[in-house]
Amino acid sequence: MRKTTLLIKAVALTGSLLLAGQAMAGLYCETETRTGILSRRRPNVQQAKMWVDGDFGKVLFDQKDKDNPMANGNYLLTRDGGATVYLVNSKEKTYAPFSIAKALSVLSSLTEATGGMISITFSDGYGEILGEEPGEPILSYSTQKVSLRHGFTLTTNMKMFGRKTVNKMDTQTETWIAPDLKDAALNLWLRKGPPETGDSELDTVLRTAMIPLDGFPLKTVSTTTTTDKKGKEKVDQTEITVTVLREETVPASVFELPADYEEISLMDPAGAMAAGNSGEDSGSESPLKGLKSLFGGK
Numbered sequence: 001m002r003k004t005t006l007l008i009k010a011v012a013l014t015g016s017l018l019l020a021g022q023a024m025a026g027l028y029c030e031t032e033t034r035t036g037i038l039s040r041r042r043p044n045v046q047q048a049k050m051w052v053d054g055d056f057g058k059v060l061f062d063q064k065d066k067d068n069p070m071a072n073g074n075y076l077l078t079r080d081g082g083a084t085v086y087l088v089n090s091k092e093k094t095y096a097p098f099s100i101a102k103a104l105s106v107l108s109s110l111t112e113a114t115g116g117m118i119s120i121t122f123s124d125g126y127g128e129i130l131g132e133e134p135g136e137p138i139l140s141y142s143t144q145k146v147s148l149r150h151g152f153t154l155t156t157n158m159k160m161f162g163r164k165t166v167n168k169m170d171t172q173t174e175t176w177i178a179p180d181l182k183d184a185a186l187n188l189w190l191r192k193g194p195p196e197t198g199d200s201e202l203d204t205v206l207r208t209a210m211i212p213l214d215g216f217p218l219k220t221v222s223t224t225t226t227t228d229k230k231g232k233e234k235v236d237q238t239e240i241t242v243t244v245l246r247e248e249t250v251p252a253s254v255f256e257l258p259a260d261y262e263e264i265s266l267m268d269p270a271g272a273m274a275a276g277n278s279g280e281d282s283g284s285e286s287p288l289k290g291l292k293s294l295f296g297g298k
Helices: 002-015 100-108 184-188 200-209 268-278
Strands: 027-035 044-053 056-062 075-078 086-089 094-097 118-138 141-158 163-178 216-228 233-247
Touching: 118 163, 118 200, 141 216
Parallel strands: none
Antiparallel strands: 027 044, 027 233, 044 056, 056 075, 075 086, 086 094, 118 141, 141 163, 163 216, 216 233
């Protein structure tokens, strides 16, 4: 389950960056993401650097958690406007196709993969724009301030422990959009629409909760209220700020995938673990095939 936990962390991290938008050619920017602002004495802070030029884009993460796929020195790379995205590990000299849709689909397939012993379901998604008005300039760019609200219900059932949790997630967001910034490779960082996971229920939630916005968000403040089935609430806040943004000529070498790097699958470790415990070879149809045996399934 450790690999699954890391996958969830990666999805959460990346998901926090997947706001809808576009930007302009020859851009360099730096961002700071602060999470746990209301729940921690010291919020978690992550910096990232991004280079964009036409269809080419690269996001370099600076995070100290060595177990997180988005750790210090690892980066996301696209050479086709975000249609194909690679997660590159510079320490291990590997790269892997990265898809938020596939990562989310793994979460939704846990029920079958574990023989029904673990299930994670999303339901009751909603989203709406609460208001829109001119915002203050940020980094010399004019902005439009947009207020949004979205949410869903997350149900986790772990039968082996006899534990079921139901949490309603409600997020209110204020985001300052620079509508003049446009570039195809920003699809690496931003999305015009929700990913398609193949899970109809999850896809419905994503389509409802993800509201497309036209422009590049220079600042986003999100306050999330989590309410459990007993009515107990927890409130936390995340802030994403662009701290540096400038036009510059980006060398082509920035977007090169090193020739000596090996292509791997992010799901290979889970697949190998499953195969090792179930007697099946690693060529299973599902990346989580074989996990049933670990949880008493057949």
